[in-house]
Amino acid sequence: MKNTFVKVLSVVMALMMLVGTFSMIPVAAATCAHTNAHVEAVVEPTCVKAGFTRFHCDDCGEEFIDNITAATGEHTWVNKGATEATCDKLALSAHKECSVCGEIKDATVIAPELEHVYTVTVVHEATCTEDGYTVTACARCGAEDEDTVRDIFLLLTKSFTLLKLLLTLQPALPVPSA
Secondary structure (H helix, E strand, O other), X not given: OHHHHHHHHHHHHHHHHHHHHHHHOOHHHHHOOOOOEEEEEEEOOOXXXXXXXXXXXXXXXXXXXXXXXXXXXXXXXXXXXXXXXXXOOOEEOOEEEEOOOOOEEOOOEEEOOOOOOEEEEEEEOOOOOOOEEEEEEEOOOOOEEEEEEOOHHHHHHHHHHHHHHHHHHOOOOOOOOO
């Protein structure tokens, strides 16, 4: 049932590609019979993608697709051993995986994904005149993130300077009479 659905879906998608290809060909190219066309590429169908032949016409210079073949729906299964959990993958029992599309079958989840184990490295110390930055990296997978570090004294100095400027620009308030 699933295999038939995949094949029907592949044929529909192939027809949509064919219609889309013809809609991109300029009207002037319709007058060429493409009798001097040569094969540019042959794309074999896979388990999930349709196959086709791409031609190039030496007379008009147009490229076109023909010989569309529906996706086979047949996976290329490779036996895989059990896998360990990582920061972005589950731990799986021994299973089969399609070498073309990556689909997995006959697998049992052994363990969930692991949490990242981050370490923070100061790359550039913050000073009273410039910001610094740190790099946070996962010890397991190497995922990195960079953070800016601001010196508290630099922030206070900038804030105090701004406050002083605002006070000098503020008009004097009248003193209330008693």
